Amino acid sequence: MIRATVTSRLAAFPPQRRILWRMATRLRADARRNRAALLSAARDVFAEQGLDASLDEIARRAGVGNATLYRRFPSRRHLIAEVFASHMTAAVRLADQACEHPDPWAAFVGYLTRVCELQATDRGLAELLVTSAFDDDERLSALRTAAQQRAVDVLTRAQRAGRLRADFTWHDLWLVMMANAGVNRHATEPNAWRRQLSLLIGGLATR
Template sequence: MAGNSSRITASPGRRSDARRNRERILVAARAVFADHGIDAPMATVARRARVGVATLYRHFPTRDALVRAAYARQMETCDQALKEALADPDAWRGFQQMVEKVCELQREERGFPAAFVAAFPDRAENDAQVREGAERDLLLLIRRAQAAGGLRGDFHPSDLAVLLLAHCGLVTALPHDRAASRRLVAYLLQSLRTEAAHKPLPAPSTLSLRSLPMAEGPHGRRSSGS
């Protein structure tokens, strides 16, 4: 009986250790990704977390799994922001608040922009379906905001990718200057209003959220799943 009792009481302790290790890995991952990009070596994350590489891989078998877990809260916030924007009876206000929320997350976590782009890899069919659903919702929001007269009629979905890339460049160069970030976002949003459309724009970019160069690491390598 004593032997059984010791095994039973040890289990919660092991689970507690595992939870602590998992949280340490996630904290370390966000710090490492902010400094070195999401293609930073997994061993660097393990060292920062002060755990073995084997321990890291037990919790997160692939890089994608680690990136997703590290920024799960931010991705959930983005999903919720899009849902709230679609539910807002004022389509322009919904669009504006969604953009502001995503840019706020870019300020909050410097590694998040690349994670945002890499969140739904093409190689996973279910994830691709989720991403395509989000893209359809975004297109619906854009069309609603245009139909309501708030968003300029020549706004193209690729313009959102350009906007996020521009803001990413600012927060990368000036990570602590919140005032500059908010002012840039305000400038960009004002330029998207219908009343700002005085002259035709050049042709839209071919960029999309899934093709932004933010998904590349510091050495120009696109992040991989391992």
């Protein structure tokens, strides 16, 4: 019904105006496709190469020119913020789910394992989680704060259950993520982080 109404209205336009309208519609559709392709390529390239990844490579994989990339995202920071906002939202959800788990210790171990696993598979995210370079980005900063607050809730539940060392703090968790990022960057074996995490968890448990 809506399509028929639009078509009937379009038919009332002069021929030249109809042509311009169709051209504008195609351009908007192309812009949406290009934006989606750039974000998809950026997610892959940042995951592989980190936040300093080549923007030329992102444009190449997206099948667009550099001019199109900069038209959609004026700077590297704009592109990073757009790509990783969804990642940080997922990090908040991950902590939310851990807080709902009936076993506080299992929730803490599962949360920490999943965060470290995400770092291992996404170099860009691993770097973003431990840098303050984007604290001036309002959206990313708000999401980081929310993720941090919920992570504190996860470890506090485990402490109140008597399963996690009482002196373990958010700062310690941040150091764990920094160490994990370093392991993933320099280790020769892809799953080296799992051994480090297993040893760490053993040292954090009260029993």
